[in-house]
Amino acid sequence: MSSTIVDGLSYPVIVSDDAAPDVAAAVEHGAPVVVFADARVRARARRIVGALRARGARVLGSLFVRGGERGKSVRGAQSLWQDLLRLGADRSTTLVAVGGGSITDLAGFASATYMRGIAWIAVPTTVLGMADAAIGGKTAIDLPQGKNLAGAFWPPRAVVADLNALRTLAVRERATGIAEIIKAAIIADPGLLDLVERTDVAETDIAAWRELIVRAARVKVGVVAADPQERGVRAALNLGHTIGHAVEHVARGALSHGAAVSVGLRGAGLLAVRLGMFAPSDHARILAALRGAGLPLYWSPPGRGRRPLAKRDEDRVLQTLRRDKKRSGGSVQFVLPERIGEVRYAVAIDVQLVRDAVRQCAKPPQVEETME
Ligand SMILES: NC(=O)c1ccc[n+]([C@@H]2O[C@H](COP(=O)([O-])OP(=O)(O)OC[C@H]3O[C@@H](n4cnc5c(N)ncnc54)[C@H](O)[C@@H]3O)[C@@H](O)[C@H]2O)c1
Ligand SMILES: [Zn+2]
Known part of the structure; x- marks a missing residue:
């Protein structure tokens, strides 16, 4: 023990x-x-x-x-x-x-x-x-x-x-945990991403879990210690959760929290690449890690079967997102990756760009995005 x-x-x-x-x-x-x-x-x-x-x-x-x-x-x-x-x-x-x-x-x-x-x-x-x-x-x-x-x-x-x-613990619940561990890696621990890439989520080996959890817990402890009352840098922990929470809400239970965070991490990556602050190859690497953990890279609005995103679904995601406390004027505050292991928080993003990212997150990534 x-x-x-x-x-x-x-x-x-x-x-x-x-x-x-x-x-x-x-x-x-x-x-x-x-x-x-x-x-x-x-x-x-x-x-x-x-x-x-x-x-x-x-x-x-x-x-x-x-x-x-x-x-x-x-x-x-x-x-x-x-x-x-x-x-x-x-x-x-x-x-x-x-x-x-x-x-x-x-x-x-x-x-x-x-x-x-x-x-x-x-x-x-x-x-x-x-x-x-x-x-x-x-x-x-x-x-x-x-x-x-x-x-x-x-x-x-x-x-x-x-x-x-x-x-x-069910595999689906483990995958949710992995989404948060990938989030931690992007925030502050690039080596943790290497480790995730080598892990099988169905893995029951306690030693493998221990290392992943200890590394992710270190990231969380570090951020919380720097800002216990969430006045600044602790906001970094919301990476992937802005679009993530909104699609989780709009999908009405069809999406687990981890699945929503996975889609949200893709959304944040897309925005960061679009702004020229994040390398497309790093974005592709994150997508591969999420997919490797069995997490989805896109979502479908609720309804029968898989149907494409309609304008009204997009509107609902944006409304939900702007109702979140991170709003300000015609823009939405995001946490965006700059490098694997470094993020910038409180980045104001124009609503139109957010809309584009939301639309993209309802479709599977194209080859340019995954660089396959
Ligand atoms: N306070 C914070 O800083 C913070 C941060 C992130 C998330 N959260 C909250 O955490 C909650 C989600 O946590 P969660 O995913 O652990 O959810 P959870 O407690 O709902 O657990 C998920 C499922 O797993 C089951 N379960 C728990 N342990 C198990 C085990 N060992 N074996 C088999 N089944 C088990 C539960 O019964 C439940 O069905 C949300 O409410 C979220 O808001 C809080
Ligand atoms: Zn979460």
């Missing part, structure tokens, strides 16, 4: 084969603890409870819920607050959240607000959670009007990625 610590924040980010002993070590002897977990990782959560008890923690109870975006709601938060109350949790209690980003976002938010704030530990069990969502102290729930509209900056006491949990 092995653990790697990623330094840089005020709390440890640990990538571990088995999170149980690391979580137990992060809790004081005799401290009250509640474990809140995705029912899909019940066995992993039980291991953590066992380790906590063995180290003398007072486990008040374990709560299992269905993971996923729907639980990240006012209702989800309310039931968690009420369960904490029922279990006798007070301000000295630590909440241990075991699951993907939906669970750590919800539990982090509930921790920030329960009795004006209690300690929590994030135990991510998805690639996306380990590489991205559980790190950085941003917590949130969704409102019917949109994602992450109520939340708080509330850093955990520790993040302990549980690599062995990945054995049960």
